[in-house]
Amino acid sequence: MQFNEFNLHDDVLSGIDAMSYLQATPIQEQAIPIILSGKDLIASAQTGTGKTAAYLIPILDFIARNPSDYTTALILVPTRELAKQIDEQIEGFSYFVSATSIAIYGGGKGEDWNQQRKALVNGADIIIATPGRLMAQIKTGEINFENLKCLVLDEADKMLDMGFAEDILFVIKHLPIQRQNLMFSATMPKKIRDFANKILKTPEEIRLSVSKPAVGIDQQFYLASDEQKLPLLLHLMKNTEAESVIIFSSQKSMIDKVVRSLNRNNIESKGISSDISQEEREESLRGFKNKQFKVLVATDVLSRGIDINNLNLVINIDVPRDAEDYIHRIGRTARAETTGTAITFINEKDQYRVANIEKLLEREVEKLNITESLGFGKAPEYNPSLGRKKNRNSKPNKKGSFNKKRFDKPKKIQTTT
Known part of the structure; x- marks a missing residue:
């Protein structure tokens, strides 16, 4: 019309x-x-x-x-x-x-x-x-x-x-x-x-129904405990060719931890959350858009209403609370018919949220298990129904099955614009 x-x-x-x-x-x-x-x-x-x-x-x-x-x-x-x-x-x-x-x-x-x-x-x-x-x-x-x-x-x-x-x-x-x-x-x-x-x-x-992610997004799910997330993140960042990366976390307390870890390993990054001043947020966002640094670490304050071109890679350090928020986060990449990669870390207690995401996607996404092969220890077992029960009870439950599939080598992150 x-x-x-x-x-x-x-x-x-x-x-x-x-x-x-x-x-x-x-x-x-x-x-x-x-x-x-x-x-x-x-x-x-x-x-x-x-x-x-x-x-x-x-x-x-x-x-x-x-x-x-x-x-x-x-x-x-x-x-x-x-x-x-x-x-x-x-x-x-x-x-x-x-x-x-x-x-x-x-x-x-x-x-x-x-x-x-x-x-x-x-x-x-x-x-x-x-x-x-x-x-x-x-x-x-x-x-x-x-x-x-x-x-x-x-x-x-x-x-x-x-x-x-x-x-x-x-x-x-x-x-x-x-x-x-x-x-x-x-x-x-x-x-x-x-x-x-x-x-x-x-x-x-x-x-209007929630749109599915762009076909150009390569979605990857990695099993990792909270203690394994930063080592796994550093491994993936050191092996990616992506020039622009946004890392999302639902917890403001994680932003500084991730930024410090990346900067200590010569991966220049800055963080954005509702805790910093307006001027700092605008300066960081402007610097990221102008390619002054490679990585922007942010809460969901950046998942909506922000237009960033040529973004190669989105990493969810945790699983978003709502499946729709997952769509918003990964939708920052693969815009205007380009391609990009979206990586999500899955710990033990957030696994039921993955099931909700897959229901929205109308397909399953392969769960990659590479922490043990990288020397970071055994990854959490994948059992989304168990994760929901743990989350409700707020008590650990040692029972449950797990995905026995192993990957000797980490999946290559392919990012092209």
């Missing part, structure tokens, strides 16, 4: 054309008419499907037809990286509409705080904000959203996972009751539906 079939304002169509958008994606084709009609919407669509444009385009259409001195739309997002990315997209799409926007994020009070407060008080057309930072600004008593027309919750599942539910509800209490509500989430578990029921009013629903 072409964008000119949506009956959009000419200035919005000019911006779409300037951004070189030719044809609507499935989420855009389904969401844009609903949003233009003014109805509430809950949509399940993963990163990379074009969901940001799916709500920005109709919002900009409303602004083009209804110019105002007040804030029209508020977009809540889980991370500053996503806030900045959306702000940049607005700048492109709204060039001919002349809509204003600002991203609200950050830590302490300073120059950024004052600039953000000024924009909130004066009323930029579109505000993109992380919930905690916006809540802090609202508490100053100077912020007024009484003319707001639209609230967007982007990556709602990630915001709830990060503990922003109460912050979001605090913000919503300061919004007008009569408004349009749009919720986008990569996954649609019960907690998201329950949360949506608190906010949305008789919403329309769109559910």
Whole structure:
């Protein structure tokens, strides 16, 4: 479907054309008419499907037809990286509409705080904000959203996972009751539906199935205990030709450990997590994109909303908690019809999560067992049902079968762009 079939304002169509958008994606084709009609919407669509444009385009259409001195739309997002990315997209799409926007994020009070407060008080057309930072600004008593027309919750599942539910509800209490509500989430578990029921009013629903990983991704699973992970990681890194690597960990405490270990072995790396300052995160991400160093170690803060080209290798130092998060992580590589490799380490207690991933993939992935041949000791036995039982009981269970297949030599990591 072409964008000119949506009956959009000419200035919005000019911006779409300037951004070189030719044809609507499935989420855009389904969401844009609903949003233009003014109805509430809950949509399940993963990163990379074009969901940001799916709500920005109709919002900009409303602004083009209804110019105002007040804030029209508020977009809540889980991370500053996503806030900045959306702000940049607005700048492109709204060039001919002349809509204003600002991203609200950050830590302490300073120059950024004052600039953000000024924009909130004066009323930029579109505000993109992380919930905690916006809540802090609202508490100053100077912020007024009484003319707001639209609230967007982007990556709602990630915001709830990060503990922003109460912050979001605090913000919503300061919004007008009569408004349009749009919720986008990569996954649609019960907690998201329950949360949506608190906010949305008789919403329309769109559910797009989670896409399978790109065919160009070579997925490899390695069995390794927690003590074996760093030695195995160093072995693989020393034997890869990959020029750009992202290593993901679900635990912030692991980031520094991995970075220190890599740097001690002359593999230049830097880490990104929610614990470091905005300036440090931006500097590290910029340096990585510019090939100033080879390896970026990060939490899931980088698994969504970040566009990195020519990434050869993704390594999961642990199994993501949700199968959909696995898709997001490994989706950082093999973009634009290139190829790449995704490696995941599997310890004893996380094995049941592998079964969930394989269910989503609709196939099994070979479990590689090489630690013993490398002199790192015997790898954990593979028994996903046992892993689930251990996780629930929080007690070790020595019983169970294991995958007896052995590999005398480690599988070669092939990475080509």
